Amino acid sequence: MNGVWTILRRSPRAAAGAGILLAMFLLALLAPVLTPYSPTSQDFSSWTTPGREHLLGTTALGQDVWAQILYGARKTLLIGLMAGLIATVIGTTIGVAGAYFGGRVEDVLNVVTNVFLVLPGLPLLIIVSAFVRGAGVWSIILVIAFTGWAWGARVLRSQALAIRNRDFVQAAIVSGERPGRIIFAEMLPNMAGLIAANFFSTALYAVLSEAGLSFLGFGDVSSVTWGTMLYWAQARGALLQGAWWWIAAPGLLIALLGTAFALLNFGIDEVTNPKIVHSIRATKVLRRGRKAAPRLVSGGPEPLMSIGHLDAGYVTPRGNVRAVRDVSLDVAPGEFVGLAGESGCGKSTLAFAATRLLDAPGAVFGGEARLAGTDLLELSNEDLRRVRWKDYSMVFQASMNILNPVIKVREQVYDAMQAHGITDPAKLDARARELFRLVGIREGYLDAYPHQLSGGMKQRVIIAIALALEPKLVVMDEPTTALDVVVQRQILQEIDAVRRRLGISIIFITHDLSLLVEMSDRIAIMYAGEIIEExxxxxxxxxxxxxxxxxxxxxxxxLEGPNERREGxxxxxxxxxxxxxxxxxxxxxxxxxxxxxxxxxxxxxxxxxxxxxxxxxxxxxxxxxxxxxxxx
Structure with missing residues (x-):
């Protein structure tokens, strides 16, 4: 229940969708209170216009349209929710089972899924419905669920495959846990958001399918749903009689119900995957106009990067987590500044917050981050896009994994340069070759795919991309993680050589303090979100x-001297x-x-x-x- 409230509180879309859906449930449940008439009663005059006695008029057979709307909501909602639930259960079972067990099981389930995906949806619905016509609402529910599960199964299988290869699932398999427990305790909780989104998508498909089938006469036209109301209105020539209310009311409510399901779908996706929304905006700044206290700068050159009294962290349902607490740090032009400390001390959060790259639910609570005198926290999204990669760039932790596996390295090196206006093919090629020489990669690898490069080479490619526009500052967040010590040493020596040659400043984040002592001009030690020594x-x-x-x-x-026992x-x-x-x-x-x-x-x-x-x-x-x- 707390998860539901979290989604509604954090997503206006989900809250709006839930509000619409709740209103429709109340209409359905309170039908006997809201109207004294039966939806099938034919005791009234035909084609009565909307008025006090009949809010939405009457049909050609003298039935009250308002009563049909209220009672029709019951079956329409039942069809949407139950068909969505059944199709989601089928799709989740097939998708997860295929991903987990693999082999012949996956091959058979993939064939079945592909068959249902290839078959045209509406003709299949019509054919199956023709055989069960008149069998009641549940037959319609089963037909729609039977024909509507395949797309969800394919999407869920892709997600399940990714989770199946995660370390925590592999560890559970090695430890001997049963498949049922691994699937239900390890995998499905990590897919909850996607499963919920799939449910609402399928429910929307079910509502629209029932309306389409009923309108074409293949539904259970003896029952009262919003879809069968459209069928009878069309069959009796409602528009020719000027009885627009008979068509408009159910049509608008079907559209509104579809909107509710779509909003809930978008809202769940927004909350469970905040990067989707965050990708179109910069780090949220919550200081609300507060300026950082002025800092006293000691004598010397004006700093290139000046972080002043920065407070940053993460917005959670239980309150804000301050991962960076009143931190001030200056970086001079051409300086190599190391940032060290234990895991969780706030190093990466500091770097991402100062450069406006902190993903949601991250936020800056106060302070300033000035690059060459410009406060990055004050820039608009458009201005920030112009500054990024040109004035400063970032090399992320394990960033070798961010290369797109199906795009050649050359195109990915070109990307940042093209985004900043360099479009001449000759200039792009010359700059790419120069960058590869700079970081020690043969130029021929520009036309390779990422899988053809070793881990160290891919890391060098990322560093080359970060240097493409010769930014004044490069922030490196443990750029040699997961590489062997020999390759680490080579890459770091190349980074230092490039820094000295180009005169750029570097903020280098790592756990390895001994490495920083050798490479850095200055070192800042972080602990519990604060810089405690510099x-x-x-x-x-x-x-x-x-x-x-x-x-x-x-x-x-x-590195030298007698062996000594070391302790943490x-x-x-x-x-x-x-x-x-x-x-x-x-x-x-x-x-x-x-x-x-x-x-x-x-x-x-x-x-x-x-x-x-x-x-x-x-x-x-x-x-x-x-x-x-x-x-x-």
Missing amino acids: APAKALYAGPKHPYTARLMNAFPE IPGRPPPLSVELRGCPFYDRCPSRMPGQCDEHKPASVEIVPGHRVACFLHSPLIKEGDVAHAAD
Whole structure:
């Protein structure tokens, strides 16, 4: 039930569709209260116009149209919902069974599905209906369900195949779980949104099919539905008699019911797959006109990227999750800045929020992110599209998987350049070849498909695409994940060489602190959504000031010297769904000071030029809002 309310609250389309459907259910249930007449009674005058006694007039046989509308809603809704339910059960069973069991089972089920997809829908309905004509409403329901399941089965099979190959399903199979439990406990919950959307699509198909069959005379014309009302109105020449109400009322209600099912379908898709809607807009900014507090910039060149007091996270039904908490970070022109910390500390959220790439339900709650003086959070969608890839670009985690497998590499390299106005084939080819030389790939691979490239080569292609328009800033979110250490080292050396050659700035996100020490000019350490230490790479390596940084660096073995036993950091980071009092590292810190660290949040203080740390071991200053002052 909570899931239903979540969908209705988050999707105006779903709420509108549910409202229409609820109103129709009430009309059907309250029919005896809303009209004193029977829908089949012929006790009234023929062709009576709408008025006080007969709200929608009467038919050629003297039947009350309003009564037929109310009682007809019962069978029309029954046909739509039951046919949709039966067809969805059939389609889900066949689609999931074929995907899970594979082999001969999948071959047989695919043949059956393909046969039903190839057969023309309406002629098949008419033929089958002719054989069961007059057998009642349930025969119509079964006919529509029997002919309407195949498309849903094909869609659900595709989704089930993707889930079948996911690691958690493979782990369940290896552990010996029974197929029934794997299907119902592991696979179907992950397909719930698609199954629900398929149900409403099939229900819409059922309502329209029943109306079409009845209008053509192949339905159960002895019963009262909105479809049979259209049949009798056409058969009796309602329009020739000027009795437009007899056709208009059921026709409009069928259209309205179809709209309700379609809105529910769109709404479920919108909520269960927010990227569909998010893809047409930038990251949601919820600061509502609030400006970030001014920052004091130390002497030196004007920063290329300046993130100021950024708050970002995720909007959930239980409240906002602040994954980034009042973070400030500057990146100078041509600088390589490393961002390190444990998983879940907010590194990727910070990068995506600052560059307006945070997917829904992500949002920016406050602060600013200025690139060359322009606040990206203030730009319109159109302005942001012009800036992306030209002034800054992104290399995503495991981004080698984003290459389209059926499109040649050349076309995918061209894509960003064409979107920014470079359309001359000669210029595109020359630039693509230059980029491949830059990242160390033979030019001949431009005409290859992604499957013909190794993982390291695909990662280089993505980096080449990110550099296509020579942006001022490239944000790299663990770009060498899943690659072996030798390939990682090669790619990182090439990235650093390209940076120095082109003079671009890089924000590099990784767990590997030892790697950052070697590659970066400056390193920022994140913990629980906050930057707790920031310093030049060599200074940080030589003398980490924050206990978390020291423990994090100690977790990596030395490349030289005697073997030593290494240990992780005891405990776990605090949950970001709650407001944190005091230092976020307090519970895990070996140097914590009760009464101080657990009560006050340390201010980020520059203890030596270029080296900032937020820890009471080095400064008594506490942070209160955006103001730091001495503790009593």
